[in-house]
Amino acid sequence: MAEDLFHIAGKAFTSRLFLGTAGYPNQQVFLDSLAASGAEVVTVSIRRVDMEGGAEGILDLVRDRAWLLPNTAGCATVKDAVLTAQLAREALDTNWIKLELIGDRETLYPDVEQLVTAAAQLVDDGFTVLPYCTDDPIVCRRLADVGCAAVMPLGAPIGTGLGILNPYNIEMICVRSAVPVILDAGVGTASDAALAMELGCDAVLLNTAVSKSTDPVRMAAAMGHAVIAGRLARLAGRIPRRTRAEASSPELGLIGG
Amino acid sequence: MAEDLFHIAGKAFTSRLFLGTAGYPNQQVFLDSLAASGAEVVTVSIRRVDMEGGAEGILDLVRDRAWLLPNTAGCATVKDAVLTAQLAREALDTNWIKLELIGDRETLYPDVEQLVTAAAQLVDDGFTVLPYCTDDPIVCRRLADVGCAAVMPLGAPIGTGLGILNPYNIEMICVRSAVPVILDAGVGTASDAALAMELGCDAVLLNTAVSKSTDPVRMAAAMGHAVIAGRLARLAGRIPRRTRAEASSPELGLIGG
Amino acid sequence: MAEDLFHIAGKAFTSRLFLGTAGYPNQQVFLDSLAASGAEVVTVSIRRVDMEGGAEGILDLVRDRAWLLPNTAGCATVKDAVLTAQLAREALDTNWIKLELIGDRETLYPDVEQLVTAAAQLVDDGFTVLPYCTDDPIVCRRLADVGCAAVMPLGAPIGTGLGILNPYNIEMICVRSAVPVILDAGVGTASDAALAMELGCDAVLLNTAVSKSTDPVRMAAAMGHAVIAGRLARLAGRIPRRTRAEASSPELGLIGG
Amino acid sequence: MAEDLFHIAGKAFTSRLFLGTAGYPNQQVFLDSLAASGAEVVTVSIRRVDMEGGAEGILDLVRDRAWLLPNTAGCATVKDAVLTAQLAREALDTNWIKLELIGDRETLYPDVEQLVTAAAQLVDDGFTVLPYCTDDPIVCRRLADVGCAAVMPLGAPIGTGLGILNPYNIEMICVRSAVPVILDAGVGTASDAALAMELGCDAVLLNTAVSKSTDPVRMAAAMGHAVIAGRLARLAGRIPRRTRAEASSPELGLIGG
């Protein structure tokens, strides 16, 4: 089988798993999880320095191990999201940004009106924008229309592990999207990630499902296999669902028949 | 990670995928699929010889490549199933048998009353019996009680590709079973196989999902990854499902906050 | 619309809701619930008299308000179930029996092998047998074959309120059954009962969903409406599920168009 | 039970079913369906007059039988939607409007950015706005914030009959909404409508599920019962879902025990 590469904004990736870097028991577990997952892209956040001195950042840890995708997690206004993106660009020397613009702190659900506005501004400012968005096919099209490099619809709210609440919409988005579709948020276990790929997603981004599992390294390996499994199954063309049973073994030549 | 072996009747397997051998476009595709899947066990059927001379059997093809599990597919009476098992033992020099005893030809649904009777007879006759059965936890317990080496509840009727119609029951069976649980029938795509393993199954047996897919070799590889993914996820301990969102990125230190 | 009667063993019923009598906060709530539900059949159990004197039975309460269907709830052997049925017949002067034969006390799941045996014995003894059974289409056919007047497959284990775990099987049973199909156990709320009827069930039996709800009388009314709703929807012939949207309002004559 | 009224913009309704008027086999079937459903609100569309003379409108048919809710179905721009609403107000002497603003003709999915803009304009212009929207809780809040009298999230795309694709989101919207929530679009059968009410919706709007069913009058009656059933079940407080079975009949006093 020829290599099945995946491109965003002209950059090719082999792995279709993007891994978040937050919430691991410790740095070693994170590093082992990253290795076990096979992920080539990791997300990071931008936060204020503690002026009293504080925790080491994780930059040195990941810089040589993965492509960095900074996010604007927690931003609730266009202004904060845009400035966070610009700070990320300065700090990391990358124009890639995972654009998050949440509607409220309780649901962490995207605010799609502001999201489109911020995405357009950042595209104009030269960013490669990957917006975390809802599973709304019209919003996804709008985001592609304003120049986003991919769309990242949610499977379920962040951190819930509820899987893909609306597979119908995710599949519709994939069928219609002019840019890569990366399922972001909601994945709880391996079969969720496989399903995302089977629905036609180009990649899966997850964090909590690995970092907060009982054994993150093993779950990271599970996710790596799951994304490959789902991708291969998508490419292989699954059998149709039938209402009626159909024998696999030969129906003729039964003894006593 | 230590090797995660799987035992039936004292025999250890590395792969948790069992592959059926029927319905492939041709022998080479089957062989490539078997290799791509990583399966160590394959199922075969026992059928009358065509006295006019006829198709070559597949025995030579698989004998050295996999552990053979003959089935009694299509049998609808205890008598036929038992005799088929005995013929299989003679033909293959194995006392393993996948016991199928169907209730009717339309649904291919197991006839559990006859199944228990036949299983008990075959166990008494020295067989290692792996019965294809319903997702009924009481029937599964009975089958274990009469000495079956594993139970093989269906996910959905044979050949339908409907996945696991009743995950609750499969999980309940896994929790309670004294013998290995192998999901048999119904798997349509990779995420179904991963889900089976996440529910606690020890292995997955499938055939049509691979052999009748558009690209069997690729789907076989998908299933191999899926079973590993689901198994690892099960061992890793998934995050709980939450009703409410929970941020993965740090909640403090937001700019503008 | 002509009256939509429902027959079991030649007896006609107007309501397709059967109501259990256990677990209500008090007798008045039960009576009000019965009235609100519109149910014409209620189930009762047979239990040992407390020789020290004890609670009044509910016979006087229900005898004139509903058709009584005694059960063999809790019986785990053919012998106990048959004797309980015979005692019920003597105590209530009815040959109707809801036959329960459970496989274990933890799951309360039917033991289908014993169930078929007991059903056959009771049919021979002149009973009108309504067996509580699994959602196994072959078992349901066997029960009809041995002379049961209806089959009562479970939606989910007793008291769980999980609804219908396997709608596919329930629908398949309804399509194939030669006798009425009554969904028994698992209903948690009104939409579950409506769904059962839409799948083709002739009636629904429930207890806990009403008696243990916060407001049993109101839930009883809900269930009455739900069973009617589901039955009418089944008769009315629902629209097919479509993958693509289709406008309801006229597509021509839009302004600006 | 006290009457369970439902208010939108200060107007009280008894029935929680809104019925579309399009696509019935003929006028009499529509009138009989309306009567059977118990609906008090019906939707109508605004379309260009055929200058050659043409079909009678349905105004005389419904004016005295129901509260009229004109829609802007098919509009794809703020301008067209606003003008259609204004024409509807003039034609029907009502300031109520069901605001539809679709993102494309293939999915008929709402364009939420334009929808919020149009809703705000119409509210400013004195309308009572009921927007057809996505199941996005942030968008629903925005629509309430700009003054909409209710929100009408979709269950599934118009005319698909797929039911409620994302019950989680619908429930979340209901919990958080400051205005009534009316499920609009997607309902295929009675249990879908009951489920909508159980999730907390205040009402259900449907059309195709009735008008295109095999027997619209009977399906209308089904929907009437279903909405009542779901509402009562919601008010009654359903039993919790349990993983383990729990007997309804008394566990003590079994014979042979």
Place this chain on the structure above:
Amino acid sequence: MITVNGKARDHADGLDLPALLGEAGLGPDSRGIAVAINGTVVPRARWAERAVADGDAIEIVKVLQGG
């Protein structure tokens, strides 16, 4: 010794079913009651004539709420 509803007990000579039922406050007209002895139902019409014998296992049941 006899067994009544699973409990072993002594019994007076000549104890018959009506007397035993009477102990539980049940009369010949009590409704919703049934009796089995040694696994066989004793119809109400035969209660009066049925003496209780040593070793009898007697079940006396009534109708209760059920699901």
Place this chain on the structure above:
Amino acid sequence: MITVNGKARDHADGLDLPALLGEAGLGPDSRGIAVAINGTVVPRARWAERAVADGDAIEIVKVLQGG
């Protein structure tokens, strides 16, 4: 030239709304009708006084079934 419901057409000098509506069989008392000219609704009370001018884009709508 005017445009009526999206179709361009000639119009007689002095054509007014009532006359135009009359062409479609609609009178001043027809119910469920509304008119907009150049994107602005013309209330029924103003129909009589509203002359149609060259270049006008006129929408004449009625109430139909809808979902």
Place this chain on the structure above:
Amino acid sequence: MITVNGKARDHADGLDLPALLGEAGLGPDSRGIAVAINGTVVPRARWAERAVADGDAIEIVKVLQGG
């Protein structure tokens, strides 16, 4: 008359299993083959000695693909 794989047929006097198998192109070393007569498996080691008797119902099976 004997029955072979469900089909009735004549048989020559003294026909034995090896000869019958030979008709289907199967020899004593053919792999994946088994034989039952009248519902009982005849082990390969006994094929040579087993004569076919009138009325015998013979099943000759092989291993095929299966699920």
Place this chain on the structure above:
Amino acid sequence: MITVNGKARDHADGLDLPALLGEAGLGPDSRGIAVAINGTVVPRARWAERAVADGDAIEIVKVLQGG
């Protein structure tokens, strides 16, 4: 008064960015750091020349783990 990461504080006359960063233990070569003043990013190359003025709102951020 200036504001640094949301907290108001006094500042010495002539305070510049390098000095301020130094307070947080950050030098000109610290990696993964960025600074904005009054909503505009100050590129690292300009840090040295940027004086801090009264009323400035300064954000100093670094890269952390994130999802």
